[in-house]
Amino acid sequence: MKRFAIEFSYDGTNFFGYQGQPNVRTVQGELENALERIFKERIYTQGAGRTDAGVHANGQVAAFNCPIDRLTDKDIKNALNANLPEDIYVKKAWEVDKKFNPRFAAKKRIYHYFISMREKDVFKRNYVWHFRYKLNVDAMRKASSFLEGEHDFSSFKKGNDKKNPVRTIYKIRVLEITNGLILIRVEGRSFLRSMVRNIVGSLVRVGLGQWTPEKIEEILQARSRQEAAGTAPPHGLYLYKVLF
Amino acid sequence: MKRFAIEFSYDGTNFFGYQGQPNVRTVQGELENALERIFKERIYTQGAGRTDAGVHANGQVAAFNCPIDRLTDKDIKNALNANLPEDIYVKKAWEVDKKFNPRFAAKKRIYHYFISMREKDVFKRNYVWHFRYKLNVDAMRKASSFLEGEHDFSSFKKGNDKKNPVRTIYKIRVLEITNGLILIRVEGRSFLRSMVRNIVGSLVRVGLGQWTPEKIEEILQARSRQEAAGTAPPHGLYLYKVLF
Known part of the structure; x- marks a missing residue:
């Protein structure tokens, strides 16, 4: 067979x-x-x-x-x-x-998350997170750097998840790929449930200027889901690639 | 008021x-x-x-x-x-x-029709006509030139349409805008029902090499819906702009 x-x-x-x-x-x-x-x-x-x-x-x-x-x-x-x-x-x-x-067998999983700061586009409504406010991409990039490496990601897990919260993020990239369209690319071996969307939710708070980039490090250290922001909506997220 | x-x-x-x-x-x-x-x-x-x-x-x-x-x-x-x-x-x-x-009051209506010759993309399934065969864009462009100007478009009308079949197409452009993605742009004052999709259906026959570009002129002269090809699917078509 x-x-x-x-x-x-x-x-x-x-x-x-x-x-x-x-x-x-x-x-x-x-x-x-x-x-x-x-x-x-x-x-x-x-x-x-x-x-x-x-x-x-x-x-x-x-x-x-x-x-x-x-x-x-x-x-x-x-x-x-x-x-x-x-x-x-x-x-x-x-x-x-x-x-x-x-x-x-997966050695690496790559997720993509798209945020659009442009005017609403009906043809993209299920495919990007339309976000009505201007985000500071440089601040988001700086914030994301605190998440790279091996950490206890309890602050970014789904509330009832009982799995081992220690995961390794190989790399996060935050890029404005065209005018007003942000791509957040996250690479790791494995992820907790809702982890990428929870990270995106908190990065957006930094992008808005409500939080400093360093606040992300504090949230990570706190190991408490209550410290982080809400979950970003599902329709901006793509399982882009799995490598073996 | x-x-x-x-x-x-x-x-x-x-x-x-x-x-x-x-x-x-x-x-x-x-x-x-x-x-x-x-x-x-x-x-x-x-x-x-x-x-x-x-x-x-x-x-x-x-x-x-x-x-x-x-x-x-x-x-x-x-x-x-x-x-x-x-x-x-x-x-x-x-x-x-x-x-x-x-x-x-409309002086000009512009329609866009998208044909993709790339491998199927689930995210575009409702937004372009996925076409599995390679099309000759130059031949389609030549064919489209016969349709510009004022003509009796009976060959490209919907079967039961009793309206005056004489319409004016100001301009048709056939462009490969990125690798494997064709845009057909049609400008006119007003159109018969299904007219753009019927034109696209016949242009595709030219693109496949089944018909010569000149065949489009013969079809136009015949003033008979039976002479033209089938109607292209609706999901590739966009009412792009109306000018007054």
Whole structure:
């Protein structure tokens, strides 16, 4: 039996998140439905990261066992794209080791968050966080530097998350990529739930001048979710790439 | 009583077209619902152009009488944006003559149609026509030149349209604006229903090499809808701008 990995994109707008759950539309659920249509049996998938409702992906990765041995990478890609809904698209498929699990094999995950300071654009309403006030990108960049490296990210976790809060952020970049459009790029091995959106929420407070960049370091040290700002909305966030 | 015009954009994906109709969601219907919430009475609007289901607008224009005299341009813009759904956005409002009707006052309408020859992008699925084959942009440009000027456009009308089929196209531009993304820009005073999408459908046949550019002139001369190709899908089309 062959095992395949796929890299795929999805528009998170009309999904209740990545992870399969009964009675709601999820990315994993649609992926497994497509595999069932192709193979006439239920195929379970393992994904590299769980994205919340409304969060997008350019390069999510999942793996599954393929019950038909003669299928090639290209066959898998084409069969899935013919059977997936319009808001999921498989970019490539490749054969992997029998034990490959993208969740544990991932060495780096890259998230992108987009904030627009331009006038509202109806065509971007589900794809960037429209922010009506001018943000100081240099101050946000300085604030983000305190988050790089290994830290206890309890201040930026989701309230009820019981996992080990120590994570390593390899790199954060805050860039005004075109006039009025900010990209926050965060690279790490793994992240706590809502961690990127919680970081973005606090960086925006710095960008507004309500907090100094150094306040981010204080928040980190406090290890308390109450110290940080609210969670940025999901529709600005993309799981951009997973590296192995 | 003041009369206002507004310029507004909308994402046509979730509308049954521009024109108000009972029991379905239309742009005009949502606009008049928002005006009713603001003024506590039904306000009727006159629009510059009726777009079909799925067709977008960057710069649609409508006009209406305002029952409250003290309101400024900015008040109108802000009140509408506070009361409109997320997929309609008013860019500006300005006072117009009591008799101003954008449908008849329009001197030029500009439509944009986007065709992507790149690999499918889930985030663009409702906003460009993804076309899987390579198109010859130079041949399409040559073909489009036969359509400029005043002609009987019966070959490019919607089947049951009884209106005068003589229209004037001031200008058509066919441009590859970035690698693999084609913009077809069509300028005219007024258009027959589905006319731009019918033109695009035939230009694509030229781009594929199935038809010579000169075939477009033959189709125009034939004055018969059967001669032309099928209608291009609505989601690549934008009412870009209306000039008065």
